[in-house]
Amino acid sequence: MENVTLILQDGTEFHGKSFGYDKTVAGEVVFNTAMMGYPESLTDPSYAGQIVVLTFPLVGNYGVPAFSFEDNGIPTFMESDKIHAVALIVSDYSESYSHWNAKESLSDWLKREKVPGITGIDTRELTKVLREHGVMMGKIVFDNQPGNIPEAEYEGVNFVEEVSCKEIIRYAAANVTEHNEAKTAVLVDCGVKANIIRCLINRGVNVIRVPWNYDFTDMEFDGLFLANGPGDPDMCVEAVENIRKFMECEREKSDSAVRPIMGICMGNQLLAKAAGATVYKLKYGHRSHNQPVRMVGTETCFVTSQNHGYAVDSKTLGSDWEPFFVNMNDGSNEGIRHKKYPWFSAQFHPEACSGPVDAEFLFDRFVELL
């Protein structure tokens, strides 16, 4: 294994060994405290442009399942059609894996997809550095190629554009019965995770997945779904405009005819922006499986899966809107809802994958409203 060094923006260096593809890369270094789910995380488009640090030290234990696709084009086990993270950093890579459903090792997969992986790093110390400094850029360089220093930008790059589908994709509803006619949702793809689509079609909804900046307002559908995605929501101006346009149209209608909107993660931020609120970058981004959120005004709480560096500033919400969920650790916004219309969103990931599935009921709620 090649000796590699991670050089952070502030000059801190961490030394480790390469177990993935041998390539120098640069990206925003973020940590995730989830204890399992590396195949799902690596293929989560929200990680585009980022070097992912896993705080749980043992990684690769159960290998990687087959990268197969269902007939409808949705990957069987993964969250998109490729690894989106720029690189993976772990403390103790398991060279041997053991699982009935594994088809290859994590190392082989990373090599196949040309993604670097580093092991032997004190990821706790690295996490503390990132925590205190806030997320920062990092470069992975190979000790035997001292002159080969990669460059990359994170701020100002439109990662949504990079990961969104380029044309409309349709998915037929599954589990449809004769008595139960399928409804249709438009899904704005800012970097959607496959499990969001699975959660919708498994509930008998046809999904029309449109590129992030596509003007869907003239299409025929029963509800609007705003998906997750990477990077800075302020880059997604066109998407916000389309949502705003859709909301304006709906406001013209009688209350009962207003079509529902649900958003997840970046979808929450875009919906909030369309509603006039602003977003800001968190000092400590939420990237874990154990984020506690409380449904505002209730005694009901959920453990949620999260992956975001930006948050909605609740104070800037228009008077028609209110916070739906709040983070119980730092009080940041975890979702918004309209006071009158069936429009709501969550900053966390009710579709999980990876992470706890406690908030999946939000999909049920959306589907009931269609």
Add this chain to the structure above:
Amino acid sequence: MVDKDIKKVLLLGSGALKIGEAGEFDYSGSQALKALREEGVKTVLINPNIATVQTSEGVADQIYFLPVQPYFVERVIEKERPDGILLAFGGQTALNCGVELYKNGVLEKYNVRVLGTPVQAIIDTEDRELFVKKLDEINVKTIKSQACDNIEDARKAASELGYPVIIRAAYALGGLGSGFCDNEEELNTLAEKAFSFSPQVLVEKSLKGWKEIEYEVVRDRYNNCITVCNMENFDPLGIHTGESIVIAPSQTLTNSEYHKLRALAIKIIRHIGIVGECNVQYAFDPQSEDYRVIEVNARLSRSSALASKATGYPLAFVAAKLGMGYGLFELKNSVTKTTSAFFEPALDYVVCKIPRWDLSKFRGVNKELGSSMKSVGEVMAIGRNFEEAIQKGLRMIGQSMHGFVENKELEVADVETALKEPTDKRIFVIAKAMQRKIYNVEQIHEITKIDRWFLEKLQHIVDIDTQLRNCTSVNVLDKELVLTAKVYGFTDFQIARAVGLEKEMGNMHKALLTVRALRKSYNILPVVKQIDTLAAEYPAHTNYLYMTYSGTGSTAKPAHDIKFEKDNKTVIVLGSGAYRIGSSVEFDWCGVQALNTIRKSGYRSVMINYNPETVSTDYDMCDRLYFDELTFERVMDIIELESPHGVVVSTGGQIPNNLAMKLDKENVPILGTSAKDIDNCEDRAQFSSMLSRIGVDQPEWSALTSMDDINDFIDRVGFPVLVRPSYVLSGAAMNVCSNREELERFLQLAANVSAEHPVVVSKFIEHAKEIDFDGVAKDGEIIAYAISEHVEFAGVHSGDATLQFPPQKLYVETMRRIKRITKQIARELHISGPFNCQYMAKDNDILVIETNLRASRSFPFVSKVLKLNFIDLATKVMLNVPFDMPDKNLFDLDYVGIKSSQFSFNRLQGSDPVLGVDMASTGEVGCIGDDTSCALLKAMLSVGHRIPKKTVLLSTGATKQKAEMLDAAHELIKNGYVLYATGGTHRFLCENGVENVEVFWPSDEGKYPQALEMLHEKKIDMVVNIPKNHTARELDNGYKIRRAAIDLNIPLITNSRLASAFIHAFCTMPIENIAIKSWSEYK
């Protein structure tokens, strides 16, 4: 919100430590009491376990040292009138007692509310049929068996369940006619056989080789749920989870599997209606996502204590708060203090629990592990990789192992069998198989079904070891390899041995010091990391720490999570390690008391310990907790970082005591009695010459170097003799030998135990009284003491004996002489701190058995009976801070304390339940009464004895014991008991005019009534069976009777003195006359 109507709460403890119910309930009860006190609620505790932290002053408002049994609990309720009761914090004992109080209407009668999980939910999880039905309601799969009346039905059932299946013949004992079937052909054969035993056959899905996974789940009354931790067993299904090596979090589950089981656990807990904490155990198919729920424990458990320690999430504390009506969202994470208690800990380390067995202490015990628990304690090791954690853990269990490799090679008759039929040694059999290349990972997996992932990690350790062994000398050890070895959990000693340094230098300690110096010169040093529940996501000011070598490689400074003050204000207390026979909760109490006093005296208290069942490893109890090893190497690592004012080695039993000399050589400031004096006391020859010098007697003894020496010695003193190695605790490998043959056989075993210290043979004195002297001295002057008298004569290990304090039957002259001798010893050894002396007295002749310059097992007992905290006093002495000289009148008590031992023979299938010089008890209780009978009755009932209703079976051993029992026999007759007696005893009783019925030994075939049959027919309420001498004999008549009594749950006493005292107590004091008095009422 908190329920304001609850002003007084009764908490039930778990009683004496026993196999399956140990120190974890002291921890959970203590946490619950702390949570209640914080709310201003008055607390009442019933727990006869006097050695616990929870029964210490200031933990509960009122403490009753009474049996946790419905009768006594009702009487306490009647007296105290609590508003609420907590049943979930005292193990199965408290739960069963609570359910009974609920069923018989006591709780309703006195209007006592059960806080937390409702009793109906408890019943639903405890009753197998109700449980299966309950989970069927929500379509959750459980393990079910189908009853079939013919082969056709059996075939149908098997194909429905899916092969492989287990079939069992119903109503057949001992697994007759049961077995595994992989296909229909095998089923046909086996079912036919089974139907020949029984008209009904049970068909059950075989889950052999499935993974065993556990989740700890919390729910509040608002229906909010979290899972705090999941755990995976290293050993697949078939071995009790208490007997398994356990890893947290799970290592071989994918995201989908983990969250599938997590979601199920939450679904189950909601449906059952738990409020508080419970655990859900699963069997999980290694080839699919199929699962079965094994069981749900609707209470705090051993696993929940482990999960609390593994994650830093205080489950018992939170469960108590939830019982008081709080929602999880209203509570804070007690580690970060700022984030919410409604969250799931993220670990950035791995935890490994390893059970500690003491099977070698029992004669005749079946060593195979299975579905019932046999281990007496456990350890938890923390590492940044699996190899590090398991190697730490294997050292921590304290059975002379240095890790996974570089141990003395195990002798195994047949490796395959030893792998297939697991015993307490299986992990080392795996090591042997790998190292000797007998089997590869795949083959070991096939035989054991242990997941390949774990085996590959173990193979990795062996591979590193091979690389080390390839280094022919320490001089060719390169830095990279040393670092790799350290990262994966090798000690300096393992490295030294692997490169041949131990042999080269001829001394293990010197060899490891050489490697230590080498790696320090390479700048390979461990770092201190925090357990912060959030994997460093948020800043945390936690003092819960461990050490690892996976903390190097950054340009940032050494990656310690904490700063070291080096202000000479730190005092380190060394803990007592794994609970085992001879060292358990009593030393935890001592450690916690020392920490308290250190804090109060203005010092920073630091604890090093690794036992997850303890209160001393609760990070709230000290300023800094190192959850790490008590090896010389690790203790030195910590001392070098902390630069302490001093180290306390005298409150943690033998482990810290044994480190004293080595630490002293490194110039570590040892507080209290000097290391040199400790050594003078531990070393038998030096101790003995000191005694001769001051004119104090001890039983004649000789250090053994050859058989000739021994023969000469025995020719002089005669049999019986006591044989033991030096540096022992609880009499490991100690035995009484009555003849030459026994002696020779035993010496072979004992000599294997310790090569560094000679084996000692001493004259064994029969029918002598044994006396314990616990004391605290300062600069050689005794400032406090307690003399306790054994009820049994010498020959019963002091850890098994029944102690009476203050003594009731000692001559004043004996007392005076003992005090005088102890004063001399204290002065000679310059004792400063706690100590204990054991004496034998025959007439007024006093002989010294041994002296320990540390706190003893009986410290909490005498401290609590006397209401003078010996450890507090001793710690003040060691810190050299002012203390109040105890008043002399204090030692004059108007009441009596009795300490009785708890045995766990019922768990140790096959073991001979007889007492000897080797300690066998797993726990103890201490009860107080206005007189001996009252205290003894409480204590005996607390350890599981029952007052016989009508019948007693007597076999009273040799003539001397027969005579001793005569008065008791008369008393029984006078009180209307029917006596049964075996041959000799029958004749003796008849000769002495005691009416009795003769019963026959198992060897008297064809003669009736047969003793064994009477036991099986439950015609006997109590058995007194006294072995004729101290010799171990297996499978004889006496053994069969004793074993049957244990297996049939009939109270058994094997000592004539104790039997007489107990019989006298229950014949003279009816249970209703036992005063229900709290500890504070004895003045």
